[in-house]
Amino acid sequence: MNKTELVFVPTPARGHIVTEIEFAKRLCERDRGLSITILLIKSLSPKLDSYIQELASSIDVSNIKFINLPHVDPPPRELKNSNLNFFAAYIEKHKSLVKDAIKNHVLSKSSTQLVVLVVDLLCNSMIDVGNELGIPSYVFFTISASFLGLMLYIPFRHSQIGTEFSISDPDSIIPTYINPVPSRVLPSYLLDKNGGYSTFLSHGLQFKKAKGFIINTFVELEHHAVNSLESDKESPKIYTVGPVLNLDGIQKQIESDPNVIMKWLDNQPSSSVVFLCFGSLGGFEPPQLAQIAIALEKSGYRFLWSVRPPPSKEAKPNDYSKFSKVLPKGFLERTENRGFVCGWAPQVDILGHDAVGGFVSHCGWNSILESLWNGVPIATWPIYGDQQCYAFQLVKDLEIAVELTLDYRFENSDKLVMADEIEKAIKCLMDSENPVRKRVREIGEKGRKALMDGGSSNISLGRFLEDISVNKSEESVDAARPT
Numbered sequence: 001m002n003k004t005e006l007v008f009v010p011t012p013a014r015g016h017i018v019t020e021i022e023f024a025k026r027l028c029e030r031d032r033g034l035s036i037t038i039l040l041i042k043s044l045s046p047k048l049d050s051y052i053q054e055l056a057s058s059i060d061v062s063n064i065k066f067i068n069l070p071h072v073d074p075p076p077r078e079l080k081n082s083n084l085n086f087f088a089a090y091i092e093k094h095k096s097l098v099k100d101a102i103k104n105h106v107l108s109k110s111s112t113q114l115v116v117l118v119v120d121l122l123c124n125s126m127i128d129v130g131n132e133l134g135i136p137s138y139v140f141f142t143i144s145a146s147f148l149g150l151m152l153y154i155p156f157r158h159s160q161i162g163t164e165f166s167i168s169d170p171d172s173i174i175p176t177y178i179n180p181v182p183s184r185v186l187p188s189y190l191l192d193k194n195g196g197y198s199t200f201l202s203h204g205l206q207f208k209k210a211k212g213f214i215i216n217t218f219v220e221l222e223h224h225a226v227n228s229l230e231s232d233k234e235s236p237k238i239y240t241v242g243p244v245l246n247l248d249g250i251q252k253q254i255e256s257d258p259n260v261i262m263k264w265l266d267n268q269p270s271s272s273v274v275f276l277c278f279g280s281l282g283g284f285e286p287p288q289l290a291q292i293a294i295a296l297e298k299s300g301y302r303f304l305w306s307v308r309p310p311p312s313k314e315a316k317p318n319d320y321s322k323f324s325k326v327l328p329k330g331f332l333e334r335t336e337n338r339g340f341v342c343g344w345a346p347q348v349d350i351l352g353h354d355a356v357g358g359f360v361s362h363c364g365w366n367s368i369l370e371s372l373w374n375g376v377p378i379a380t381w382p383i384y385g386d387q388q389c390y391a392f393q394l395v396k397d398l399e400i401a402v403e404l405t406l407d408y409r410f411e412n413s414d415k416l417v418m419a420d421e422i423e424k425a426i427k428c429l430m431d432s433e434n435p436v437r438k439r440v441r442e443i444g445e446k447g448r449k450a451l452m453d454g455g456s457s458n459i460s461l462g463r464f465l466e467d468i469s470v471n472k473s474e475e476s477v478d479a480a481r482p483t
Helices: 014-029 046-057 077-081 083-091 097-105 121-133 145-161 196-207 223-231 257-267 284-299 347-351 365-373 387-397 419-430 436-451 456-470 472-479
Strands: 005-011 033-042 062-066 111-120 137-141 213-214 236-239 272-278 302-306 339-342 357-360 376-378 400-402
Touching: 005 097, 005 236, 005 365, 005 456, 014 033, 014 062, 014 111, 014 137, 014 365, 014 456, 033 097, 033 111, 033 213, 046 083, 046 400, 077 223, 083 121, 083 196, 097 111, 097 284, 111 121, 111 456, 121 196, 145 213, 145 223, 145 236, 145 302, 196 213, 213 456, 223 236, 236 456, 257 302, 257 339, 257 347, 272 284, 272 339, 272 347, 284 302, 347 357, 347 365, 357 365, 357 419, 365 387, 376 419, 387 400, 400 419, 400 436, 436 456
Parallel strands: 005 033, 005 111, 033 062, 111 137, 137 213, 213 236, 272 302, 272 357, 302 339, 357 376, 376 400
Antiparallel strands: none
8 A cells, every 4th residue: 555655855954843843753753654755964063963863863763764865065155145045055956866866766666656845934945846846835834824814914015125135113003913013023034134024934935835834833822823814815825733842852962961950959949949041052141141140139030041152153052161250249149049050951851840940031932842841931031033023923913921122133242131130021021920821821721731632732633634634636746657
């Protein structure tokens, strides 16, 4: 009996590939007749590429296999005037390799029947490969439904205005957001004249070619955005399948022993610790670290603080060698009985610990879902990428987070967030009477139920599997098979 085969093309980035592999595992658990091939694009970072290979080798699912695509030279250096433009050009250079891999490793086998191509949102140029082979393509969104709405809004706005966003623009009325969206919380690349805006305009146009969108969210969290997308008759189908989380992960080899961190948490009272962590690229220079330290000391709360340097071209993205050199003099000694400072931290494990009562976060979408899953409220401190939009959505649209800042940007890191602002947000976050805490617990419970039998995401996943079964066509596969 022929197997139904899906081909995944994930973006070579930690937050993307982890989520998409988890989704592939969930599909295989739901339908044992599926076979999934995941095409791995080499990362431009040797360290990240090593992690991706380690992650792939750790997957012990018989009907998921990985194929490493050949090395591709990066685009010309001049394209680096926009990181997004450069990255889009790098992904584009893999189209022929993806096409060849599908032909040689999937279509050439008589035992499988290819049904769909599942591409990451930043690999959407591969939709063209699917069209050339007669294969329907679905775009996997590791981000929110609201932000998908923003990406679809960009081509419409461009047809009216014809230029990138400006920080002085009036608030944008974007259908997937409840409130008008201020330009100050839009991603920096939408304000970019050197390629970032044009790249996302291209993404928005390319999405229209997709058969559907698979989104890592759940209806109960983003019902307004989901309803807005579903009511757009010109938009492809959407499938809300979240929260898709990797709650196990690969333990990173680090100087900060995760066991020591967890043992420290074991000795703290329930919901008493505020956790501060800003993602794999979220670090600060000593002047900002000093403001955070002052706030933590004055707040009086127990804390677990992941202190990391900002990324730079000159320095390796490792932890600070000695915290005493970058934190205020005497801070570690004065707070040693109620605080723990570390480098890299096992975020998933920490957020699941009973002692953690609040999370000062960069608001990456995966981090948001992990926090909600564990019922831990967030104080928003976005840093880069699309995080400002998520912070705005959490605070203004969904009212499930405490506002610390909504528009902080790493490229303007000389503008400090002062200790008084941080202390105020921490006290609000940790206040047991704050209604945000109850709302977060409730939405977290709804997220768990969404994955259960009869839950919204479980039903949506079933609908996706039913819809792709309609795509089975021996004629299209036979036509695409190499002769």
